[in-house]
Amino acid sequence: MARNSNPEPDLEEEVGDEVDWLVDADGVEYFMEDGVRYDLADDGYAYPVEEAKPAPKPAASKPATKSATKAAPSSSAKTDTAKSKATSGRSSLKGSVAASITPADTKSAKSTTAKSTTAKSTAAKATPAKPPAGTTKDAPPFSKGAAATTAPRTAPAPAAEPEVLLKLEAIESGYGSLPVLHGVSTEIRVGETAVLLGLNGAGKTTTALNICGALGTWGGKITYAGQDSTNWTLKECVQNGIIMCPEGRRVFPALSVQRNLAIGSWMKRKDQDWVAAQQEIVFDYFPRLRQRTAQLAGSLSGGEQQMLAMGRALMAQPRLLIVDEASMGLAPVIVKDVFDIIADINKDGVTVLLIEQNVGALDVAQLGLVMEQGRMVKELRGERLKDRSEVTEVLMG
Numbered sequence: 001m002a003r004n005s006n007p008e009p010d011l012e013e014e015v016g017d018e019v020d021w022l023v024d025a026d027g028v029e030y031f032m033e034d035g036v037r038y039d040l041a042d043d044g045y046a047y048p049v050e051e052a053k054p055a056p057k058p059a060a061s062k063p064a065t066k067s068a069t070k071a072a073p074s075s076s077a078k079t080d081t082a083k084s085k086a087t088s089g090r091s092s093l094k095g096s097v098a099a100s101i102t103p104a105d106t107k108s109a110k111s112t113t114a115k116s117t118t119a120k121s122t123a124a125k126a127t128p129a130k131p132p133a134g135t136t137k138d139a140p141p142f143s144k145g146a147a148a149t150t151a152p153r154t155a156p157a158p159a160a161e162p163e164v165l166l167k168l169e170a171i172e173s174g175y176g177s178l179p180v181l182h183g184v185s186t187e188i189r190v191g192e193t194a195v196l197l198g199l200n201g202a203g204k205t206t207t208a209l210n211i212c213g214a215l216g217t218w219g220g221k222i223t224y225a226g227q228d229s230t231n232w233t234l235k236e237c238v239q240n241g242i243i244m245c246p247e248g249r250r251v252f253p254a255l256s257v258q259r260n261l262a263i264g265s266w267m268k269r270k271d272q273d274w275v276a277a278q279q280e281i282v283f284d285y286f287p288r289l290r291q292r293t294a295q296l297a298g299s300l301s302g303g304e305q306q307m308l309a310m311g312r313a314l315m316a317q318p319r320l321l322i323v324d325e326a327s328m329g330l331a332p333v334i335v336k337d338v339f340d341i342i343a344d345i346n347k348d349g350v351t352v353l354l355i356e357q358n359v360g361a362l363d364v365a366q367l368g369l370v371m372e373q374g375r376m377v378k379e380l381r382g383e384r385l386k387d388r389s390e391v392t393e394v395l396m397g
């Protein structure tokens with residue numbers, strides 16, 4: 001087993017090697033680069049200190065400014081600074097881990113309000129590097145079940161599992177003073193795959209960001225596994241198994257496949273056996289990644305990067321896996337592979353929410369949701385799900 005022959009690196013130590021972390025008189029960890037100080041916040045990201053940090057989730061009905069995986073236009077100047085941190089290579093795993101939506105649990109107590117997307121948005125755009133020698137031998141593309149594993153694929157279910165895993169009731173949200181969601185309601189049952197469709201700008205990603213705690217909810221209620229999760233932080237969501245695989249993959253191009261996967265298990269990084277077992281599960285789904293563990297993520301194909309992004313999300317052991325636009329930019333044959341693997345993940349007990357523009361995703365769904373201008377306009381199950389005309393009607397405008 002890989003867990004014995006190829007132990008996972010101690011990421012915390014490696015971060016310490018790559019970045020000169022300092023501690024100020026208040027006990028806050030930080031590092032300096034180009035005259036700018038970057039503070040390590042509670043969510044595991046490093047922020048330039050002069051950047052306006054988003055406010056915590058507001059009480060219901062009040063607009064929030066908590067930022068998400070997309071930077072608000074108004075902060076673009078600072079955003080560029082932080083983006084460069086995310087892609088600089090030396091910029092620290094802590095500063096760039098955000099793309100996996102799996103925040104670190106940090107070494108000391110920090111402010112709990114900082115949560116910016118600025119450090120997470122550019123990782124996939126860096127210039128691809130050449131793969132190291134010996135790592136390019138092709139595996140069968142995304143074939144399933146290449147290696148057996150006995151490790152559990154999902155978090156243990158609680159004794160009394162509610163039938164509904166996620167319930168949204170009249171969710172309102174937006175960015176700054178811009179309202180985007182105008183009362184989104186739906187329910188996703190335990191163990192099903194839901195597909196959320198809609199035109200560009202309909203509010204699909206915004207809905208997902210609310211669910212995974214990356215964006216403040218202005219009004220309404222989110223219930224997850226029977227608990228009120230409306231005001232959960234992103235970290236609380238990850239701890240409870242709500243894991244998002246972001247739009248655009250956002251792998252860390254300058255890091256190896258293995259390191260990208262390890263970042264997905266950041267919160268359990270001390271338990272190397274657990275991390276190794278989880279990695280085996282990921283390799284079961286994505287055997288091609290197993291053969292490319294040392295390859296830099298930036299040199300992977302688009303399909304492979306999507307696999308890596310999903311693998312990284314699986315490393316956090318999701319109970320609810322949200323995959324934003326998995327099919328974007330992929331060839332049809334690869335899209336089919338991706339959807340097939342998502343179906344396998346779902347069969348293994350993970351509830352899935354797919355955000356898609358590709359109606360073909362409905363093939364693996366038990367629930368079809370259609371959004372339009374910040375509202376849920378269709379909710380389709382059973383026979384209605386098979387008839388695509390209702391959906392295409394909305395998507396054709």
Ligand code: ATP
Pocket residue numbers: 068070071072073175178180198199200201202203204205206207247357
């Ligand atoms: P797509 O399929 O193109 O990703 P979507 O349905 O996921 O679209 P969202 O990304 O949720 O749509 O965007 C909904 C609206 O919110 C859009 O009008 C978009 O411009 C706006 N928006 C998204 N992110 C931000 C942000 N960080 N700041 C301001 N407005 C934003």
